[in-house]
Amino acid sequence: MRTLFKSTLLLLFMLPMSFFAQSTVSGTVTESGTGLPIPGVNIIVQGTSTGTTTDFDGNYTLSNLNENDVLVYSFLGFAAKEIVYAGQTRLDVQLDESEATLEEVVLIGYGSTTRQDATGAVEKISPESFNRGAVVSPETLIAGKSAGVRITPSSEPGGGGEIRIRGGSSLSGNNSPLIVVDGIPLDQRGVQGVRNQLNAINPEEIEDFVILKDAAATSIYGSRASNGVILITTKRGSLASGFNLEYDLKASVGQITDKVNVLNADQFRTLINDTQGTDPSLLGNTSTDWQDQIYRTSIGAIHNLTLSEGFENFTYRVNFNRTDQQGVLQTDLYERNAVNLVLTQNLLDNDLKLTLNAKGIVDRNRFADQGAIGAAVSFDPTQPVYDPTSPFDGFFEFRTGDTTMDEMRQATRNPVAMLQQNDNNAENLRTITNLNVDYRLPFLDGLRFNLNAGIDYSELEGEQFRPLTSAVIGEPVAFENYYWGMNRNTLLDFYFNYRTEVDAINTKLDLTAGHSFQEFYIQSQSRFTQNSELTTFPEAINRNALESYFARASFDISNRYLISASFRRDGSSRFSEENRWANFPSVSVGWKIMNEPFMQNSNTFSDLKLRAGYGVTGNQEIGPNYGYLGLYTPSQGGARVQFGYNPDGSRRFVNTIRPEEFDANLKWEELQTYNAGIDFGFFNNRFTGSVDAYYRETKDLLATVPVPAGANLSDFLTTNVGQTVSRGVEIGLNGLLVNTEDFNWSVNYNLTFQDLEITQLSLGENPDFFIPQGGISGGVGNTIQLWKEGYDPTTFFVFRQVYNEQGQPIEGAYVDVNGDNQITEADRQPYKKATPDFYMGFTNSLSYKDFDLSFTFRGNFNNYVYNNTQSSNGFVGAGTITPQPYYSNLNSNVLESNFRNNQFFSDYYIQRADFVRLDNLSLGYLIPNNRDDVAVRVSLTGTNLFVITNYEGLDPEISNGIDNNFYPRTRNVVLGLNFIF
Structure with missing residues (x-):
């Protein structure tokens, strides 16, 4: 296509140029040390916009050359080389490795640094390390890739995974990191009507992630950085790169890997017949696997069409993305149509750079009724899906034809009908656009001015409808729900940056100072059926703003000793004038031991640096209202x-x-962090790694706690109370195990140890004070976790089960902890926790000639899950003791426990949930061809291929530690095709 395009232009417009003698040169660019080809090398005729890049095999062809043209070969990680063209038709070039690994530019807040000069815990993850496959949610790309970062993927189509950097630090506050996309900090509360606000960023258009973990790196973002910061940079065109067209297709098929273990129809009939007081005549005469009925094989497709071109001073990149993804739950659907446009313009001899980054997204969802998951687990398996006599559109229901509230209103509804008779659709129109101005000021060498103006705007329209023939309806009219919402996030920030070298003291100086203002505006309204009429509810508006002043100073003394300090002052409208402003300082140091004279002749070490830092960050995410x-x-x-x-x-x-x-005295939650780390490299950085240890203390903790009756206008109040302490060690290792002309093998392994403890919680001095948490299915208002001093916030609160000599649980028999010869609430004890003691990620990347293979394992260890699917339906009375004339199915665990009545608070249901998951496996092949301007790659990827675990439930990876009505994860197979012209 590209050749045809060029040929047409040549015939129509450039025929006279054929009279001039110009030449073409071809060749291969390789590494001088290994002889391996280097793909993606930029080759430019110096002083012109003529250029090209090498293909996957390092080959290139460059036309329209004149003798004495200077060809410039450059690629990240290698020293650039200039060669004078002398008319030859073939020119093979070898590039020498440079210090690029250490000199690699890494973004930090409001600026950049190099890897060797970073004093904080900062990690950059580039596309070659990303997880592959039909990725819809950007955070999936980096699951298992970074020490200290735990990502729990979502199960539903387009769903957002839970991201935790160093475990989070708050209780009632938001524990998600701040996400900054091309310089725009996103609203940490999310966007109305979308499953994941990060879906506005096309994963295929992400250039890299930079993760800021410790306060020395994050404190320049102040009040929103207590849970870490993730900087996402999207792709843009490159100067003098020529016209490029790329099409990428990924088609996927997914199926559930397991189902909740329940009684089949025969087992259920046997149990009913063997249970006294039951009426077997209430059973049906069919055999239905209700989970089979609600789940399906999901299919999906992701299309990406990208055009880019670079000129001497101007580049553009346009990407169109179309995503269709079915959920394995019937009727669940996610669609995305998105355009990403990036324009860059250099002016004033490249002193002024303008960048426009605009994303336009149409996000559509059909939301399935996820209540059908629980209904499928508990619905009578002897009943049919359809009943020709049923007034409910032919679906079998326990209810009668009377659509008013009747004696069957508590009966489980037909799960298939719950899905098919629910039409819940939403469309969100969103744009994320920012203009960045970067100007190198002419009156002082090294001084830059950067201005960033952006907006993240979205509008939601949705409607939900259930017909009168739905048994879910409890009123004599159909159910209608119309909702509308708008989110507006506007940003204006600027900063000055000054870099210079002070030769007198052999010091490099980097100074930054700036100002930021960001406003968040949310508006919503709905109307829905209530008391047999369509009621419109008042419009809800939430508006808050954040104004900030920030500065940073970094010193590199003798290319060995690093000192960096930052300061941010934030003012938030969420707090009263007396508590509105807060200060967030940090200081960090580094020692580049590798640059010391005594290390110059080392044949082992190629990098060695010590780091240490201290900083303060904050948290203001306390919900939608002004709590003061x-x-x-x-x-x-x-x-x-x-x-x-x-x-x-x-x-x-x-x-x-x-x-x-x-609470009129409500104020910032404040987090203090101490961090120490070491970065190292061996044998010319073929083996690299880092180790970080941290200690964090959260003070003035924002938490929702009970208050005495009459003390406020509610029994619970969000206020500043108590503190938490967390500790951790993070280890990241990288190795290039094999590096030959045909075969390469690299590995990444990261391991994280973490511990979080509530050290103060109550407003008084009561050592036994605790706050119940973790609502469960079964009973009304029951909880299975607690917040208590001395314990992790996800700790379970249970009775200790007593077992007989055969190891069987004895119903109702618990350990008398306090020795008063009776079992009371005082005998419930904190026991185990849902967060892992340590977790890891292990990635291998291999290539052999035109083949490439990569796979990633993830694992959590020493964490526990409360199996609520067993506790809520794992006793005989759950399905048989009911005044209504129907029965409910039971979890098959009832055949092991033989429980007759509920044992909701027994530690019998606290089960170890260690796991190792083969998260991603991808095989690719670059199809050989004789065209230098065309590349075709095919790939086959499997995700969630298997899990090694002893957990008895559906999946051991449950973010809150309570397994109940879990949307099952799928095993996906993805076929990928990539064309580059």
Whole structure:
């Protein structure tokens, strides 16, 4: 296509140029040390926009050359080389390795540094390390790739994974990291109506991730950086690169790997027949696997079409993305149409650089009723899916034809009907656009001015409809729900950066100072069926702003000793004027031991650096409201009172206005972090790694705690109370095990040890004070976890089960912990926790000639899960003791435990959930051809291929540690085709 395009232009417009004598040269660019070809080398005719790049085999062809042209060969990690063209037709070039690994530019807050000059815990993850496959959510790319970063992938289509950097630090506050996309910090609360706000960023367009882990690296982001920062940079065109067209297709097929173990129809009939007081005549005469009925083989396709071109001073890159992804749950669907445009313009002899980055996204969802997952687990397996006599669109239901509230209103609904009779669609239109101006000021060498103006704007429209023939409906009219929302996030920040060398003291100086203002505005409104009429609820508006001043100073003394300090002052409208402003300082040091004279002749070490730092960050994410103000809000749902009568004589109901709880002294949550680390490299950096150890203390903890009756306007209040302490060690190792002309093998291994403890919680001195957490299915208001001083926030709160000599649990028999000869609430004990003690990621990347293979394992260790699917349905009474004339299915664990009644709080259901998962396996092949301007690659990828675990439930990787109605993860097979012209 590219050749045809050029040929057409040549015939129509450039025919006269054929009279001039110009030449073409071809060749191969290789590494001088190994002889391996180098793909992607930029080759430019010096002083012109004529250029090309090498293909996957290091080959290139460059036309329209004149004798004495200077060809410049450059590639990251190698020293650039200039060669004068003398008319030859073939020119093979070898490039020498440079210090590029250490000199690699790494983004930090409001600026950049190099890897060897970074004093904080900073890690860059580039595309060659990304997980492969039909990736929809960007965070999936880096799962298992970085020590200290744990990503729990989502199961639903387009769903966002949970990201935790160093385990999080807050209780009621947001524990997600701050995400900055091309300089725009995203709203940490997310965007209305989307499953994952990061889906606005096309994974194929991401250039790299930079993860800032410790306070020395993050404190320049101040109030939002207590849980780490992730900087995402998207791709852009390169100067003098010529026209490029790329099409990429990934088609996927996915299936669930397991189902919740429940009784089949025969086992259920046997149990009902053997249970006294039951009526077997209530059973059906069919055999239905309800989980088979609600799940399907999911299919998906991701298309990417990219055009890019670079001129002497201008580049453009345009990407169109179309994503279709079905969920394995029937009717669940995610669609994305997105355009990403990046324009760069250099002016004033390259002193002024303008960059426009615009993303336009149409995000569509059909949301399945996930309540069908629980219904499929508990629905009577002897009943049919369809009943020709049923008034509910032919679906079998326990309810009668009377659509008013009747004696069967508590019966489990047909899970297939719950899905098919629910039409819940939402469309979100979103744009993330920013203009960046970078100007090298002419009056002082080394001084730059950077201005960034951006907006993240989205509008949501959605509607949900259930027909009157749905048994879920509890009113004599169909259910309708219309909702609308708008999110607006605007940003304006600027900073000055000055870099210079002070020869008198042999010091490099890097100074930055700036200002930032960001405003977040959320608006929403809905109307839905209530009390047999369509009710419109008042418009809800939330608006808050953040103003900041920041500065950083970095010193590199004698290319050996590093000192860096930063300061940020944040003002947030979430707090009162007395507590509005807070200061966030940091200081860090580094010692580049490798540059010391005594290391110059080392044949072993190629890099060695010590780092240490201290910093303060904050947290202000306390929910949608202003917690320090006394607000009045309109009631929701059915909270209405009668106020007179309508003209037709019917009673008039009006919504109430109620005061909300508040704390006038609410202030910032503050996190102090100490970090020490070492970076090292051996044998010309064929083996590299880092080790970091940290200690973090969160003070003025933002938490929602119970307060005495009458002390405030609610029984619970979000306030500053207590503190937490976390510790950890992170190890990251990289190795190039084999490096030959035909075969390469590199590995990455990361291991993280972590510990989090609540050290203070109550406003008083009661050592036994705790706050129940972790709601479970079974009963009303039951919880299985607690917050308590001395324990991890995900610690379970249970009775210790007693077992007989055969190892079987004895129903109702628990350990009398306090020795008072009775089992009471005082005998419930904190026991085990959901967060792992350590976790790891292990990636291998291999290539042989035109083949490449990569695979990634992830694992969590010494963590536990409460198996709520067993506890809620794993006793005989869960399905048989009911006043209504129907029965519910049981978890097959009932055949092992033989429990007759519920044992919700028994540690019998606390199960070890260690696992090792083969997360990603990808095989690729570059199809050989004789065209220098065309490359075709095919790939086959498998994700979530297998899990090694002893956990008895559906999946051991449960973010909150409570396994209940879990949307099952799928095993996917992905076929990929990539064409480059």
